[in-house]
Amino acid sequence: MKFRAKLYKSKILLKLVQNMMKIHTECVMHITPKKIRFIVNSGDIEDGIQVFYDLPSESFFENEFSIQSIANNEIQFQIQLENLRRVLLSAINSNDITIRLTKKQSEPYLHFVIKSSSSTVVLYQDIPIILLTTQQLAMMTEPILPDPQVYIQMPDIKTIQNVIDKMKNLSEQLVITISMKSQLTLQVESPAGSITTHYTGLSHPLIDTNKGKDQAPDSSSAIVDIKKILKVLHIHQLKPEEVVCCIFEGKCLLFHVIIQDVSATYYLPIIIK
Amino acid sequence: MQLIIAPRYIKQFAKTLQCLSKIGEDLYIQATEESIKFITVNSAKSTYVEVNMQYGFLEAYHEVEQSFGMQYKLRAKQCYQMFSSIKNVEKCAINISSDNNKVNFHMLCKNNIQKHYGVNCELATCSNALYSKNTPHRLSVKPKVLNDCLSFFSGTLEEISFQIQKDRFILRSYSDSPKKSSNIKSLQTEVNIDYADFDQYLTDGSNTEISFSFKDLKTIMAYCDSMNSGIDMYISQSGDPFHIHFKLTQNFEIDFVIATILMPSSQPSSQSSTNQQQQQQQQQQSSSSYQNKSYSYNNNNNNNSNQQYTNTSQNRTPNSYNSNIHHQHQHSTSQLSNNDNFGGFDNFDDQMDIQPPQPQAQQPIQQPIQNVHRNPSQQQIQPINPLQHTPQPSPNVSQITNKPMTFLERMGHRPLDEDDDDELSDSHNVDSMDEDGSDNAPSSFQGQ
Numbered sequence: 001m002k003f004r005a006k007l008y009k010s011k012i013l014l015k016l017v018q019n020m021m022k023i024h025t026e027c028v029m030h031i032t033p034k035k036i037r038f039i040v041n042s043g044d045i046e047d048g049i050q051v052f053y054d055l056p057s058e059s060f061f062e063n064e065f066s067i068q069s070i071a072n073n074e075i076q077f078q079i080q081l082e083n084l085r086r087v088l089l090s091a092i093n094s095n096d097i098t099i100r101l102t103k104k105q106s107e108p109y110l111h112f113v114i115k116s117s118s119s120t121v122v123l124y125q126d127i128p129i130i131l132l133t134t135q136q137l138a139m140m141t142e143p144i145l146p147d148p149q150v151y152i153q154m155p156d157i158k159t160i161q162n163v164i165d166k167m168k169n170l171s172e173q174l175v176i177t178i179s180m181k182s183q184l185t186l187q188v189e190s191p192a193g194s195i196t197t198h199y200t201g202l203s204h205p206l207i208d209t210n211k212g213k214d215q216a217p218d219s220s221s222a223i224v225d226i227k228k229i230l231k232v233l234h235i236h237q238l239k240p241e242e243v244v245c246c247i248f249e250g251k252c253l254l255f256h257v258i259i260q261d262v263s264a265t266y267y268l269p270i271i272i273k
Numbered sequence: 274m275q276l277i278i279a280p281r282y283i284k285q286f287a288k289t290l291q292c293l294s295k296i297g298e299d300l301y302i303q304a305t306e307e308s309i310k311f312i313t314v315n316s317a318k319s320t321y322v323e324v325n326m327q328y329g330f331l332e333a334y335h336e337v338e339q340s341f342g343m344q345y346k347l348r349a350k351q352c353y354q355m356f357s358s359i360k361n362v363e364k365c366a367i368n369i370s371s372d373n374n375k376v377n378f379h380m381l382c383k384n385n386i387q388k389h390y391g392v393n394c395e396l397a398t399c400s401n402a403l404y405s406k407n408t409p410h411r412l413s414v415k416p417k418v419l420n421d422c423l424s425f426f427s428g429t430l431e432e433i434s435f436q437i438q439k440d441r442f443i444l445r446s447y448s449d450s451p452k453k454s455s456n457i458k459s460l461q462t463e464v465n466i467d468y469a470d471f472d473q474y475l476t477d478g479s480n481t482e483i484s485f486s487f488k489d490l491k492t493i494m495a496y497c498d499s500m501n502s503g504i505d506m507y508i509s510q511s512g513d514p515f516h517i518h519f520k521l522t523q524n525f526e527i528d529f530v531i532a533t534i535l536m537p538s539s540q541p542s543s544q545s546s547t548n549q550q551q552q553q554q555q556q557q558q559s560s561s562s563y564q565n566k567s568y569s570y571n572n573n574n575n576n577n578s579n580q581q582y583t584n585t586s587q588n589r590t591p592n593s594y595n596s597n598i599h600h601q602h603q604h605s606t607s608q609l610s611n612n613d614n615f616g617g618f619d620n621f622d623d624q625m626d627i628q629p630p631q632p633q634a635q636q637p638i639q640q641p642i643q644n645v646h647r648n649p650s651q652q653q654i655q656p657i658n659p660l661q662h663t664p665q666p667s668p669n670v671s672q673i674t675n676k677p678m679t680f681l682e683r684m685g686h687r688p689l690d691e692d693d694d695d696e697l698s699d700s701h702n703v704d705s706m707d708e709d710g711s712d713n714a715p716s717s718f719q720g721q
Contacts, residue, residue, distance in 0.1 A: 083427065083459070083460040086425070086427060086428075086460060087460070090424070090425035090462075104461070107458065109461065119470075120466070120467035120469065120470060121422065121464060121465065121466050121467070121470070122464070122465040123422075123425055123462070123463070123464050123465075124462070124463035124464070124465075125425070125460065125461070125462050125463075126460065126461035126462070126463075127460055127461075128458035128459065128460070128461075
């Protein structure tokens, strides 16, 4: 098993890692010749948020990388996000970062060599990792869902976050309703009162659906834990270009996020009454 | 005793008190005619800080009620708290009176507000550290260089290593127990600094590596960096004190002394001659052997009597092995343990910066003889090479229960525990072997 690469765009990666840390403290990295995939999955059934980040290899490693393994040249391992964050933070002023897979005292490590043109200091960082088998990885695949029937492009995430933050004081559960007539409604209820926020005039991204439009419901709603959706909304820090929210009634709430060439998918459990 | 801090240095003085309170719990104030010293030692007695202030840094300084030569002990945290509104403080005076056992801080703040703080104190003597500036490696550096590098290290790191090579200086995270289970594994960091980044880089090229507490170093470097003045580092070898000298002005200097871990490889070879004795004294060994591997400031010269003496003292004084810090004025109950803490004491004699008042050069010679007379059953314990250590099952049961780990843990001396890992696991192995052989209960229990 061999892996060696030069890391570019370390600052973007740092931001992504900081964002993942909002969900969970560790993640699984799955590196293939085509893409780097981060799987953040708390493993806790209670929590149930699953996040998949897909980064194109050629954009972060710029062809200066080699990967070899008996499993289709793919490598997957578990890594502590805090360690990765610290290493990327220490590389913030550097423009020459090399990553390698090494073994020290028969323990696997992700070895970083960080150099900077402005200083003579050479920094070596070794992050302990736990290598996973393909079988273990197979248990972390994305949930299989049908094509979404209700979906909408979210307005500015930052304002949504502010709105939901206020709603948090009233109730722990948020009702999110998407209408295919360009409308999004956020609602919290308590015995004392309710707050509803309406957004209109939003656009729907084009999604190829096999089924005819007439069969699809006009609108759909889901109840989610307000704290969990707030965790997801931290993505506004990444200044995403596009955030699409889909409701799979009775199944889950899904956010597709596109940040430059990185795409992320958040799966949120919904509360069924 | 009364002193007034020069107004332009009040900020620095407050920062110094903060640094002291981060390292040690107790602050000792010692006043002499020419200077006033603020001293602290951390709870594990592995880090010692001595602040030396003289007239110039102090606006006024004079004796009241014959307080010179006395040492006062007070809680370090309490001294810092009053500087929380440092921006408003225009003048700060400190007054120590032994009448009511109080250290009084008088602050003159903006708008003519006066504040008085009385901190209880007691007469107590602090341990003193022995260190030398005549070391093989002498480095001067701007604290910023090191402080920046320390930020690369994991926050949970306990010990850090410095390696001095001919042309570069290496900082490395230090862990002495690679056998630790995988979930405790942490980030390993190594930083190479070119010698050109140092203001002065004197080394004898012997590739010395020293390891010591990361947390205290971080505190010290952050402090020195904030004071914006260079530091001098004096390094000799693993096991010997690591000395950092900080000088803000002629009248304000700080010495930081950090105990380093004694690496097994640096133990002198003369010790193997007493192997036979070791085996007879198996029981004592396991309790004392880790002390030999631990923090030790004792000079490892090959003088045999000196060596034996050192080890005897280590065996008998588990609370003082980890540094060369010792008491100037011995308490009657612990006189012995305080006295015989210095194996390689005579080597330091002419280089010592701080001289305990009594003539000490004779102690190392006299003390071993006394030991033998007083306590003939006491055997000299030599450090053990772990490879030569052949476990002897019989005495181990009592030995493990009597292991002074709890005592050390109470002292909060974590580096030692880890240091002990090799020995410990050894003993545990013996323990389990013993159990398996004599008593099958555990395994049959598991079987059910």
